[in-house]
Amino acid sequence: MNKGLLLIVLLCSFIFATAQDIQLVTPTRTGGKPLMDALNERQSNRNFVKKDLPAQTLSDMLWAAYGFNREDKRTVPSSQNRQELDVYVMLSTGIYFYDAKENKLIMKQKGDFCAALGQPNITGSAALSLIYVINLDKNSRDAGLIAAGFSVQNVYLYCASAGLGAVARGSFKRPDLQNVMKLTDKQEVVLTQAVGYIK
Ligand SMILES: Cc1cc2nc3c(=O)[nH]c(=O)nc-3n(C[C@H](O)[C@H](O)[C@H](O)COP(=O)(O)O)c2cc1C
Numbered sequence: 001m002n003k004g005l006l007l008i009v010l011l012c013s014f015i016f017a018t019a020q021d022i023q024l025v026t027p028t029r030t031g032g033k034p035l036m037d038a039l040n041e042r043q044s045n046r047n048f049v050k051k052d053l054p055a056q057t058l059s060d061m062l063w064a065a066y067g068f069n070r071e072d073k074r075t076v077p078s079s080q081n082r083q084e085l086d087v088y089v090m091l092s093t094g095i096y097f098y099d100a101k102e103n104k105l106i107m108k109q110k111g112d113f114c115a116a117l118g119q120p121n122i123t124g125s126a127a128l129s130l131i132y133v134i135n136l137d138k139n140s141r142d143a144g145l146i147a148a149g150f151s152v153q154n155v156y157l158y159c160a161s162a163g164l165g166a167v168a169r170g171s172f173k174r175p176d177l178q179n180v181m182k183l184t185d186k187q188e189v190v191l192t193q194a195v196g197y198i199k
Contacts, residue, residue, distance in 0.1 A: 022096065022105040025055045027063035032161040042156045045165025048125040048196035057162060058128075059103070061195065062087065064158035065130060065151050067100045074100070076150035084139035085147040088131040088181065090117060090192075095131070095181055109180060116176035117192060119169060126194035129169075130155060131177065137186040148190045155193055165198035 032038070053061065066087045069075050078084060087098040089105055092112050096105035117123040132151060134144025152168050159166040169192045177189050 020094070020107040020110060022107075024059040024062065024103045024105065026103065027059045027067060028056065029063065029069070032158070035157075038157045038160040041160040042153075043160070044156075044167040045196075045198050046122045046167050046194075047199040048122075048127070048165055048194070049199050050125045051127060051197045053127045053164075053195070057164070060162070061155060061158050061164075062089070062098050062100070062105075064154045066098060066154075067103075075154055076147055078147045079139055079143040082139040082143070083147075084135045084144045085151060086133045086135065086187075087151060088133060090114060090129040090131055109182065113180040116173050116180050117169075117194075118172045119194075122167060122169065123194050125199075126196035128195055130193040130195065131181070131189055132191045132193070133181070133183065133187050133189050135187055141188070144188070145190055152191060152193055155195065159195060163198075164195060166193055166195045168193050 033041075064075060066085065067075050073081060074083065076085070088108070089096045089098060090113065092114060094107050094111055095109040095113060097108050099106050114123060114129075117129050123129055132148040134141065134148060136144070156166050156168070172189070172192045174189065177192075181189070183189070
């Protein structure tokens with residue numbers, strides 16, 4: 001293969017590999033309801049109207065969940081700042097890793113894997129589901145569970161502020177989700193959270 005052709009092939013494969021990622025818009029890090037109002041309105045919602053989140057809302061919600069609010073620190077604390085939690089997003093197009101530094105959703109698995117979420121009466125009409133994964137090679141399981149709790153509550157509060165609904169869900173299909181996400185034995189899905197427009 002000559003050099004020109006090789007370059008075109010490499011370029012095409014690079015474009016193909018990255019085309020499915022989603023570049024998020026810059027999150028809005030100010031505004032929203034006063035904290036006490038958001039706390040007062042925080043609750044679980046399970047009845048959604050199927051509708052996608054606007055780009056700004058998606059970015060803001062993910063930033064609230066696990067974005068960086070300082071150079072190397074996030075909207076949630078973590079033991080010794082080990083940041084053992086990862087947040088993934090399940091959409092009907094695939095499963096994406098939230099890369100908070102690059103402000104991107106990186107496609108990890110292409111396809112509709114929503115069946116692995118369980119509780120289709122809830123997840124079927126949610127705009128998306130967040131999947132909280134802890135990395136056991138970075139910190140203890142307890143630390144990871146606590147970090148996930150912080151993140152889940154941030155999303156609850158963001159949703160209360162933005163007029164969206166959310167519900168934390170432990171009743172997902174654990175082995176199915178671990179399989180479709182192709183996680184290692186050092187990664188564990190600890191909780192999911194459906195987010196969407198309230199019916
Ligand atoms: C760890 C955890 C797991 C949960 N799992 C589910 C679940 O699988 N399905 C569901 O509908 N709600 C689930 N919930 C939501 C609780 O049922 C809900 O938080 C509780 O009833 C209190 O209601 P509230 O969130 O409106 O205050 C879960 C909550 C937590 C914290």
